[in-house]
Amino acid sequence: MHNDLVAALDIGGTKIAGALVDDSGKxxxxxxxPxxxxxxxxxxxxxxxxxxGELCGSPRWLDVxxxxxxxxGPVDASAGTVSPVNVPGWRGFPLVDRVRTVTGGLPVELxxxxxxxxxAEHWQGAARGYDNALCMVVSTGVGGGLVLGGRLHPGPTGNAGHIGHISVDLDGDLCPCGARGCVERIASGPNIARRALEDGWRPGEDGDSTAAAVAAAAAAGDPVAVASFERAAQALAAGIAATATLVEIRIAVIGGGVAGAGEVLFAPLRRALHDYARLSFVRDLAVAPALTGTDAGLLGAAAAVSPGPRGQAAATAAG
Incomplete structure (x- = not known):
């Protein structure tokens, strides 16, 4: 029986998920x-x-x-603060201190x-076995992280690999971050849906206008929906190719809700990457869907503080 548990939080623009996770990743x-x-x-x-509070109500909380x-993000791991682009009420918010207070002084890593x-992906997912990788979350926003030389490379504040705010369209739309033409402004789920709607796509009888509905329409051959995903794939490919050219990653792993579109996203992404990754040392770059699914954020958050294989894999991320 596993005695020591980690409480994990996965905080995004759509949901706040929490879990108690044991050393084996269960x-x-x-x-x-929401x-x-x-x-x-x-x-x-x-x-x-x-x-x-719900997690604290579990009898297993005593083992946390x-x-x-x-x-x-952005986050500032050194200061313990967060300023998520999609959560405007949090700017320099002292999340670590507040969570520490709520949990009675437990150690907190951000x-x-x-x-x-x-x-999560480097420990038990699609990036396992790769010493140099980019892993991306394409959902409400677009985030990312790097593995370089076999170790996570979060950077001084924990934001290295934040590919969503690389500009790939110099005269593009204004992004909430303040720049123009960011990958996120083109390839995130809400922006895929926004572009499709602006170009004339209309939801079905259920009124669903999310990126998932656009993906379903694209899979059925709707040309406007297809074009919106192709534009998103082009933005992702440009950002991935730029990253590969800078640091010679060997694989790009893509997770998040938008990746659930499957080949609607990955087929045009591979074609676009062929167009952008032209130099000899990035031509063989692999692209793969993430394997840890919707639990990636929770498993990765736990890995930042958990002993054993996960903690060793994420030691730099926590530091």
Whole structure:
């Protein structure tokens, strides 16, 4: 029986998920709330506290030794603060201190959601066995993390690999981060749906206008839906190729809700990557869907503080 558990939080623009995770990576208890992303910072924090409160109500909480947080970014791991682009009420929000208070003083480690996903994928997912990899979360936003030389490379503040805010369209739309033409502004789920709607795509009778509905329409051959995903794939390919050219990654792993579109996304992505990754040392770059699924953020957050193989794999992310 595993005695020591880690409480993990996965905080994004859509949901706040929590879990109790053992050393083998098994999730024993779950809790989740919608993210009140357009509300003030204290309202968002109350949702976090509600998730933690549900976890605290489990009899297994007595075995929890630490809390790991994977949050939408930017984050500042050194200061323990978060400023998610998609949660405007949190700017320099002292999340680590607040979570420490809610949990009675437990040790808390913070990483960006892209780094968390990377920790999970490098430990037991599609990036396993690769010494140099880029792992991406393509969902409400677009985040990422790097493995270089066999180790996670989060950077001084925990944001290295944040590919979503590489500009791939110099005269493109203004991004909430303040720049123009960011990968996220083109390839995130809401922006895929926005572009499709602007270009004339219309939802079905159920009224679903999400990226998942656009993906279903694209799979059925709707040309506007197909074009929106092709544009997203082009933006992702440009960002991936730029990253590969800089640091010679050998694989790009893509997870998050948009990756659930399958070949609707991956087929045009591979074609576009062939066009952008032209230099000899990046031509053989592999692209693969993530394997850890919707639990990647939770597993990666736990990896930042957990002993054993996960903790060793994510030691740099926590540091």
């Amino acid at each position: 999730i024993l208890v779950r809790a989740q709330r 993210t009140p992303a357009r509300e003030d910072g204290e309202t968002v924090m109350r949702a976090v506290a509600s998730v933690l 030794t630490a809390v790991g947080i994977g949050s939408a 990483v960006g959601d892209g780094v968390a996903m990377t920790a």
